[in-house]
Amino acid sequence: MKKLIIIFSTNTYFMKPFIFLLIAAITFGCKNKSNSEVETTTIDASTTHNNDGNDVAKKGLTIYPIDHASMVLQWDDVTIYVDPVGGKDLYSKYSTPNVILITDIHADHLNSETLDSVAGEGTNIIAPKAVYEKLTEELRSKMEVVANGFTITNSGISIEAIPMYNLRKEALQFHPKGRGNGYVLEKNGKRIYISGDTEDIPEMRNLKDIEIAFVCMNLPYTMPMEKAAEAVLDFKPKSVYPYHFRGEDGFSDVEKFKKIVENENPDIEVILADWYSRK
Numbered sequence: 348m349k350k351l352i353i354i355f356s357t358n359t360y361f362m363k364p365f366i367f368l369l370i371a372a373i374t375f376g377c378k379n380k381s382n383s384e385v386e387t388t389t390i391d392a393s394t395t396h397n398n399d400g401n402d403v404a405k406k407g408l409t410i411y412p413i414d415h416a417s418m419v420l421q422w423d424d425v426t427i428y429v430d431p432v433g434g435k436d437l438y439s440k441y442s443t444p445n446v447i448l449i450t451d452i453h454a455d456h457l458n459s460e461t462l463d464s465v466a467g468e469g470t471n472i473i474a475p476k477a478v479y480e481k482l483t484e485e486l487r488s489k490m491e492v493v494a495n496g497f498t499i500t501n502s503g504i505s506i507e508a509i510p511m512y513n514l515r516k517e518a519l520q521f522h523p524k525g526r527g528n529g530y531v532l533e534k535n536g537k538r539i540y541i542s543g544d545t546e547d548i549p550e551m552r553n554l555k556d557i558e559i560a561f562v563c564m565n566l567p568y569t570m571p572m573e574k575a576a577e578a579v580l581d582f583k584p585k586s587v588y589p590y591h592f593r594g595e596d597g598f599s600d601v602e603k604f605k606k607i608v609e610n611e612n613p614d615i616e617v618i619l620a621d622w623y624s625r626k
């Protein structure tokens with residue numbers, strides 16, 4: 348089942364003929380959730396669409412959850428893949444990426460074969476140094492290495508590398524501080540946070556003005572759901588997507604996460620998207 352979520356759209360036209368679109372004009376802050384084939388959420392004045400298969404225009408942000416840590420973001424005319432793994436077939440429906448963001452070296456974030464098959468001529472791969480060291484010369488030639496705390500601009504989007512690391516003693520070896528990158532993407536004052544694999548570090552809790560956050564929660568590798576909820580209540584994104592929530596003993600309780608966060612702060616919307624049905 349395909350989930351399609353559309354955010355900050357004013358005029359969104361759809362480019363893929365196979366995507367059935369169900370888009371309503373929704374005012375800021377309202378939600379449109381259904382169990383139909385397509386789920387759309389819009390936070391702006393109105394949306395229009397056409398689904399005749401033409402690339403008429405691409406406006407707004409569309410989020411395509413792919414699997415676990417992998418997603419495709421279509422932000423206006425820029426296509427961003429985040430941690431594309433799982434083989435090229437998972438990405439065949441999407442445009443060639445302008446930008447690929449890689450957070451870390453583990454197999455659920457980095458797969459050279461997938462990268463090789465999805466990266467096009469003009470694709471820029473943005474990643475930490477530890478990822479660079481794992482890749483072939485060819486992929487390195489498309490790369491820009493960004494360390495924690497640094498910001499670059501690519502395709503009109505400012506991209507800041509945010510630290511990601513474990514805090515619990517028993518988990519420190521999973522993600523040492525400095526190796527991986529979370530990211531904050533910013534354009535036109537809209538800020539999107541992608542946590543990568545991390546615990547509730549101060550660098551997350553201190554984030555400001557985040558529109559949409561993707562926050563991991565799985566054990567033993569990242570953090571318990573309750574800690575993720577605490578952190579989200581601290582930095583107060585407008586919307587948060589739990590992602591990367593499959594752990595060693597199954598899935599984290601994202602329904603409970605939603606309840607905790609929305610009960611404590613009804614201004615934060617928790618969006619439960621379908622991250623695990625495609626593989």
Ligand SMILES: [Zn+2]
Pocket residue numbers: 416453455456544568591
């Ligand atoms: Zn991971």
